[in-house]
Amino acid sequence: MEMTSGGEGEKKRIRLEFVSGTLTVTPEDGNMPPVLSHLTVKDERISAYRAAANDYAAILRICGACDIEVKDLARDYKILELNIHSPHTPRAHQQKALESWKKNKGRGIVAMPTGSGKTFLAALAMASIKRSTIVIVPTIDLLLQWEKNLREFFRMDVGMLGGGSHDIKDITVSTYDSAVLNMEFMGNRFGLAIYDECHHLPGEVNRKSASMCLAPYRLGLSATPEREDGGFEIMEKLLGPLVCRIHIHELEGSVLSPYITRRIPVILSAEEQERYTQARQKYISFVRRHNIDFSMKDAWSSFIILAARAPGGREALKGYLEQRSIARYGKSKLEAVWKILRNNPGERIIVFTADNDAAYAMGECFCLPVITHRTKAAERKEFLERFRSGEYPVLLTSKVLNEGVDVPEASIGIVVSGSGSTREHVQRLGRILRAKEGKQAVLYELVSDGTSEMSVSFRRRQHRAYGNYQYNEAPVKELPEETQTGER
Numbered sequence: 001m002e003m004t005s006g007g008e009g010e011k012k013r014i015r016l017e018f019v020s021g022t023l024t025v026t027p028e029d030g031n032m033p034p035v036l037s038h039l040t041v042k043d044e045r046i047s048a049y050r051a052a053a054n055d056y057a058a059i060l061r062i063c064g065a066c067d068i069e070v071k072d073l074a075r076d077y078k079i080l081e082l083n084i085h086s087p088h089t090p091r092a093h094q095q096k097a098l099e100s101w102k103k104n105k106g107r108g109i110v111a112m113p114t115g116s117g118k119t120f121l122a123a124l125a126m127a128s129i130k131r132s133t134i135v136i137v138p139t140i141d142l143l144l145q146w147e148k149n150l151r152e153f154f155r156m157d158v159g160m161l162g163g164g165s166h167d168i169k170d171i172t173v174s175t176y177d178s179a180v181l182n183m184e185f186m187g188n189r190f191g192l193a194i195y196d197e198c199h200h201l202p203g204e205v206n207r208k209s210a211s212m213c214l215a216p217y218r219l220g221l222s223a224t225p226e227r228e229d230g231g232f233e234i235m236e237k238l239l240g241p242l243v244c245r246i247h248i249h250e251l252e253g254s255v256l257s258p259y260i261t262r263r264i265p266v267i268l269s270a271e272e273q274e275r276y277t278q279a280r281q282k283y284i285s286f287v288r289r290h291n292i293d294f295s296m297k298d299a300w301s302s303f304i305i306l307a308a309r310a311p312g313g314r315e316a317l318k319g320y321l322e323q324r325s326i327a328r329y330g331k332s333k334l335e336a337v338w339k340i341l342r343n344n345p346g347e348r349i350i351v352f353t354a355d356n357d358a359a360y361a362m363g364e365c366f367c368l369p370v371i372t373h374r375t376k377a378a379e380r381k382e383f384l385e386r387f388r389s390g391e392y393p394v395l396l397t398s399k400v401l402n403e404g405v406d407v408p409e410a411s412i413g414i415v416v417s418g419s420g421s422t423r424e425h426v427q428r429l430g431r432i433l434r435a436k437e438g439k440q441a442v443l444y445e446l447v448s449d450g451t452s453e454m455s456v457s458f459r460r461r462q463h464r465a466y467g468n469y470q471y472n473e474a475p476v477k478e479l480p481e482e483t484q485t486g487e488r
Contacts, residue, residue: 011067016059018074021184021212023056025049035066053187054238056214057107074214077132077191078170084127084153086120091255093246094121100244101219102128107240109198109220113248114430116255118221119146122194123153129217131191132170136179136209138197140377141405146173146196176200179209192217195239199224199423202231210238223430224423248426248433256433257411259441263457265449266332276451279322286316327451328417329358334365336446340414341366341394348387348410349394350401352428354417359398362416370396384408402427409434415445420459 013028014036025040026048027033032040039059040049051059056074063070090098094117097110106129112118126133135146140163150171151158159169161178168186193213195201198220201210210218220239226232236242252258268276287294290310292303307313337351353359356372363370369383369392386392388408401407402424413432418424432441447457 013069013071014063015071016056016074018053018076018188018214021053021187021208023051023053023059023074023214025051025059033066033068035062035068052211053214054211057216060216074188075191076188077215079191080130080132080170082127082130082154084123085155086123086153088120090120090124091117093251093255094124097121097244097246098124098128101125104240104243106192106217106219108218108243109222109225109235109239109241110243111222111225111245113246113251113256113433114223114427115434116246116251118196119149120153122196122219122221123150125194125217125219126150126154126171126192129192131215131217132189133172133192133194134179134186134190134213134215135171135173135194135196136176137173138176138200139405140175142196143173143175145406174209176206176209180205183209183212187213187215190215192219194219194221196221198222198235198239199227199231201238202227202229202234207234207238224426226423248429252433255435257435257439257441259429259433259443261429261443261445263445263447264336265447265454266330266336267449268326268330268332268451272326272330273450276323276326279319279326280452282312282319283316283323286310286312286319323452327448327453328354329361330448333416333446333448334362336444337362337414337416338366340412340444344412347393347412348390348408349412349414350407350410350431351394351396351414351416352401352418353396353398354419356398358417359396363396366394366396368392368394368396371400372398373400375400380405399424401431407431409436411436411439411441413441413443415443417446417453418456418460420456422460422462425460 012033014033015026015028017024017026024043024046025032025036032049036059039055040051043050060070062068093112097112098121101108101110106125110121112121122135135150137143137146143160143162147158147160150173154171156171157169159167159172160174161168161172161182162175168189172190174182190213193210193215195210195218199222200206201220218239220235225235225242248256286307287303290306292299292306294300304317307317341349351362353362356374359370359372362368371380371383375383383392383395384405384407387395395401410432413428415425415428418428429443432443445457447453
């Protein structure tokens with residue numbers, strides 16, 4: 001993939017340079033070879049051509065195939081002697097993923113479940129490629145976690161960008177935000193770029209961290225790389241195709257704990273049901289009156305615009321929010337959570353909600369610790385450490401523990417409420433699958449019967465992790481014992 005010179009009988013020569021997050025491509029004779037015209041644009045200001053930095057590898061491959069000599073002044077990364085110092089050996093699924101990635105010339109996306117060893121896979125890729133490497137992560141927690149792991153794997157200093165650090169080394173870990181801010185200056189210093197939780201990459205800003213980087217080798221890591229907005233195509237362009245997918249059920253009982261998922265329908269109280277029906281009627285009537293079709297791409301935006309302008313719009317929006325709130329956090333759900341907690345003494349349990357207000361309300365009701373995005377870093381660290389030791393057997397959270405945080409081993413998850421996102425539901429399942437001898441993980445999903453939550457539950461379960469699971473559903477008030485809540 002890398003190339004510095006051509007052979008005898010050369011017909012064309014070009015010079016590559018890295019300038020402010022782009023490549024300048026300068027033909028010796030002033031005429032761009034036609035085979036490169038689709039990757040370059042003439043820049044009259046500098047009498048040369050420009051290309052995206054992420055097309056560096058493609059340009060070298062074309063030049064190599066067409067006998068075009070390249071004077072490469074762009075790359076500034078090093079060949080490193082990297083050896084992994086770890087008592088662990090690659091598991092079969094990690095070896096499979098590594099070989100699939102290498103077979104695609106060191107470019108591509110690997111989908112692996114949470115807890116299946118993505119960091120170790122990344123280290124294996126680094127040791128195989130032996131180039132200066134940047135690892136890009138979405139959160140400060142992951143920044144610190146990756147820095148610690150890579151330092152221990154390779155027994156060398158690891159640089160950090162983000163969280164108050166600005167230290168660039170041959171191996172560097174950066175947040176997406178810091179990578180975007182700095183890539184135009186350092187995008188030629190790394191031969192391998194690894195994107196953790198790469199489903200974040202397609203964002204308008206985040207993608208610049210890849211487009212301004214010339215690393216010829218690229219690895220994307222995610223448990224759920226799919227996106228519904230066309231973003232996956234952007235990931236493929238910037239990182240390469242999906243080269244390997246490891247499913248949760250393939251690792252269940254070995255790398256990951258065996259698990260059961262149980263959906264529990266709960267019944268709204270008479271007063272809640274009346275309020276829900278009235279609120280939903282206001283919302284649905286408005287939607288039908290204006291022929292809003294939520295199967296269309298921009299339907300929600302249309303609803304919000306109409307709600308701000310059309311008569312009855314504000315009442316419709318208020319009705320939507322109220323009916324959603326009642327379905328997500330009713331009295332019966334509180335009772336169901338309490339029964340699950342009571343029937344599982346000594347187990348470490350994570351309770352997930354869709355919003356902060358519900359998490360704090362439950363925390364106050366049960367006198368339990370709550371972690372949200374508002375929680376200070378020091379307090380969050382303390383809560384997680386106490387959860388790990390068992391001093392705090394239960395943690396309540398909204399979305400902040402879905403990903404991006406090193407969560408201690410837990411055996412039970414309770415989804416009180418959430419979105420219809422398959423990714424979110426799989427991430428929450430992944431939080432309880434860390435292997436432990438004799439462990440049986442259980443994910444409870446509480447759904448308000450007879451409400452829109454039933455369709456939300458159906459949408460978020462459209463994933464292979466739930467495909468082979470059957471449910472014996474019954475209202476929670478009829479289930480005095482935990483063992484009656486359903487079986488796989």
